[in-house]
Structures are given as C-alpha cells and as structure tokens.
Amino acid sequence: MVMVMMVMGCNSGGVSGEGTEGGEGRGLSGAMMEVGRSAERAFYAFIELMADVLGFNVKLTTKKNEVGVYFNSLGAKLSKASEELEEVAKNAEMGVNKSSSSKNLIREAVNIAKGILKTLKGNLDLLGQVGDDKVVGETATNSQGTTVAEAELKKVYNALKAIVKVATDTGVKALKAGVITLSINGVDNKDGAKILATNNNPGAQDAGKAAIILTAVSGEEILDSIIKSGEGDVVLVAAAQADTSAISFAKGGSDANLAQNAAQASAVAGGIALRSLVKNGKLASGAADGSAGGK
Incomplete structure (x- = not known):
C-alpha cells in the first residue's frame, strides 16, 4: 500500500502563482485578472494534489485534515482578492474625473467578480471539512476497506463540481476525460480495484496493480471522473461497467464486482482518491502491516 501512496503523493513544494501580488493601485483590470487566476488555482488544486504537478506536499504521514488546511488557505487568499476588488470599486466611486456611468460599470464588474470569489471560497472551505485525523490513504491491516462518510462525500463532490463550473465559465480549459x-x-490490472473492496480482502499483489492504474491516468482525468459521477451513485452490487462512476468505486463493494476490465481506469483512480481523502475512508489490504501488499 506504500506503493499506492507514493504514486498519489506530491513531492514538489509550493503552489505556483499563490498570493495576490501587487494588489494596491493595480486597477480594475489587474484585480479582474486575479479573479481568473483564483478560479484557475482552485480548479487545479485538486489535480495537482493527485498528479504530482505542483502544490501541496502529500507524504506518507500527511493527514486528511491537513489537506483541508491547504484548501482553507486557498480560500483565505480569495478573501484577500475580494478585499482588493472592493478597494478598486471604492476608489472608482471617489474619482472626480470619472462619469457616473463609468463608476457604475466598475462597481457592477467588481460585484460580479466578488460573487465568483465568494462561490470559490465557499467550495474550498467545504473541501477543508471533509477529512479526519487519519493519514491520506489510510489502509486496513490485512482486511477489507471502509467506505467514506456519506455527508462528507457529498460535500467534496458538490464542491469540486462547483469549482470546475466556475473555472470553465471564466475561461479555464475543460477537463479531459479518461x-x-x-x-x-x-x-490485466483489474485486480487493482480490489483495494476498494468493503466485503473482502484483496490479494497481496493487488496494491501493485492499483499503483499501475493510478499511473495510467492524469489528475485531470481523475477530477473529470469525479464530477461526472452522480451524487447519489450507490455501492457496487453488480459487476462494474464502463459507466461505473468514481463515487460508486469510492463506496466500494465486493472484490469480484470491483475487479472488471470494462471499468474506466480514471473512475477507479477517482474512487481511490476519494476513499483516500474523505472522512472514514480506508483502503483494503491483503497482507500484514509492513509486508508487500499490506499497510
């Protein structure tokens, strides 16, 4: 299972483009550009977390609620950007060389931008609430896995879906489907999906196959698979199909139903991501702690 976490882990430092540099006096155009950058950062934060591109440094000891702190910090930056936009609007309203129509247009644009930032911050804050004090990718000891908390799963699903909508509405390129x-x-790597089993143990070699599945897809494809799920998708009670969603994989089922070649690798990887990040989620393992295929 260590192999799975090493694949999922991000090991570069710092999020590219963090902060709101040069806010004072940069004018409406600069402040509005910050809205686009903020939407893009929120959009890519989850992708970066999964795909080892930039951002949060997930280690084997990183706890789920520490990931939440990271998302909360992004939300705090959006609050700062919103404050800067308000200053732009106030300065425009006090300007003696501007017409009333010009002032009104600036105020209207700022209010729209602040609404976008508020939406982004609210959803980032939701992402900050979905973890617990267990490590990312918490794994059972030679046992079946545990499904995620339903309420927190819905939060992360709706938050990610809203963030993607805001980002694409402001010009960020649409996600690529796996x-x-x-x-x-x-x-044949279908047995890698067995680490999501909630009724049976996987085999000792299945964690290695799960790692292959994770390396076969991008963070972008993982995020796409999650937001294309249905909020009410249920645990697998029959063999996984090509349209089985990431949320269904996150909820689990029997090892036989999960391990089906027709399933999309991006959906299985999305299920692993959700199981690894959301409260109560625990991956299954097929060996003793410290052994190959174990915790």
Missing part, C-alpha cells in the same frame, strides 16, 4: 480501461497496455 478513456483507458483496466486492461492497460495489454496487461
């Missing part, structure tokens, strides 16, 4: 199944490069 197309790879669990037969990767001609190799």
